[in-house]
Amino acid sequence: MENDNFFEKVYKVAKLIPYGRVTSYGAIAKYLGAAKSARMVGWAMNASHNMEEVPAHRVVNRKGLLTGKHHFDGTNLMQQLLESEGIKVVDYQIQDFQKVYWDPTIELL
DNA sequence: CAAATGACTTGAT
DNA sequence: GATCAAGCCATTT
Numbered sequence: 001m002e003n004d005n006f007f008e009k010v011y012k013v014a015k016l017i018p019y020g021r022v023t024s025y026g027a028i029a030k031y032l033g034a035a036k037s038a039r040m041v042g043w044a045m046n047a048s049h050n051m052e053e054v055p056a057h058r059v060v061n062r063k064g065l066l067t068g069k070h071h072f073d074g075t076n077l078m079q080q081l082l083e084s085e086g087i088k089v090v091d092y093q094i095q096d097f098q099k100v101y102w103d104p105t106i107e108l109l
Numbered sequence: 110c111a112a113a114t115g116a117c118t119t120g121a122t
Numbered sequence: 123g124a125t126c127a128a129g130c131c132a133t134t135t
Contacts, residue, residue: 043116
């Protein structure tokens, strides 16, 4: 669990996401140097769900759709959290996605 | 051990 | 611009 560079970085970046902002799996993967391993980011999130408290609700796919919402406890927990941060979510889709989109490769750089 | 799956992305048609 | 196909890597069956 020490050299989980990929997973650890995912957790770190996920925790670095500013309040009221969201990012995509690909963006994180790209920031980690594995742009094409976006799936692993999702996998890391799935694992993190049982390891650490990572704001996975701030991580969505590149369409701004809450694809991972089904993996949360309830059914509307993810949406509730996002709305609680000022993000407008309608039908599992983030509104003004571009506005709340936070790209680590650009903003965190 | 090989095949299938998964919280995705990109590129081609 | 939308849809289809393939790529990626780790975990599971």
